[in-house]
């Protein structure tokens with residue numbers, strides 16, 4: 001209201017400037033973050049917020065994680081970028097350690113998740129032509145409805161979300177879309193020219209949808225029997241979020257190809273990767289695919305520290321234990337009137353709010369006023385995915401705020 005008040009809290013002015021000078025392809029909550037540590041963020045007016053989104057799992061290890069920041073700082077002083085025109089001394093170790101973590105043989109590094117998915121599409125097609133023997137130009141990839149695999153033109157070509165797709169045609173052909181979790185539909189869609197089945201083992205953006213028991217194992221069996229690559233997009237579900245290194249592990253499934261991103265960059269730099277066997281990633285020859293920044297020294301240094309932290313298994317164990325507690329508490333709300341359903345695994349939950357209690361956006365805004373940041377999806381769902389380093393006390397405090405907002 002007064003000038004003094006405005007200068008003490010620049011939130012409104014910064015949001016107005018954002019609206020004026022940036023494309024409106026997001027609708028952020030009205031909070032302007034200035035710093036963050038662990039599971040907490042502080043805004044420009046000094047208010048603190050518990051982060052229950054964790055950058056869509058890019059921040060699994062928390063904000064300002066000491067080991068990751070130190071690894072980045074040390075590498076910043078040595079060399080940050082070489083391009084793949086030359087070798088650099090962190091690359092071999094990064095690829096070897098990541099392949100080892102995945103139980104695979106080879107790594108193709110990129111930067112963003114969408115690039116990893118694009119790379120997987122190209123890999124599967126090339127494998128289809130060179131190894132499987134699919135006639136040129138005929139390769140098809142089966143995907144699931146309500147998927148989220150990123151925002152590029154090809155990736156949104158096989159989205160079923162009208163918001164993500166509209167006005168971006170013509171679309172890339174070669175994809176068959178089946179209902180998620182329906183093994184019979186998947187089996188019917190796999191034909192002689194199918195080169196891959198591409199799935200999220202848990203659909204994050206769709207509302208943290210866990211497929212029915214046996215689905216992933218069924219996909220594994222079917223793809224093996226039909227000589228089709230099983231590509232698991234673990235960009236959001238992987239690297240500890242569900243209480244295991246990979247969400248596929250919950251069904252004892254090892255896919256042919258893992259897609260990783262988000263947490264692989266430790267919330268510091270974008271790092272993504274396609275990880276697979278030598279038979280599959282061996283299809284590439286020099287010049288056939290690449291990225292200026294993919295596998296750069298800074299990215300490798302940070303990712304190596306991420307991999308080292310995952311190797312011991314403590315963070316996965318922590319996600320499993322705290323996740324069990326989270327789901328226990330959330331499930332107590334189901335049937336109380338405010339919450340219609342809770343889904344998820346580990347420290348990852350989709351909570352469907354009863355419409356009478358407000359939209360997901362409204363609940364998110366009310367939580368923000370109480371110092372908790374979450375993100376809504378599909379109108380009536382909120383997602384809870386704190387950094388895996390969150391303390392039980394902080395998580396419980398966040399749950400208290402949720403109960404208060406829901407009047408539960």
Ligand SMILES: *Cc1c(COP(=O)(O)O)cnc(C)c1O
Pocket residue numbers: 056111112113114115117148149150151200204205233234235236237261262
């Ligand atoms: C976030 C995400 C992507 C895309 O990653 P970007 O880094 O935003 O391009 C792809 N797949 C899944 C499952 C994701 O959650």
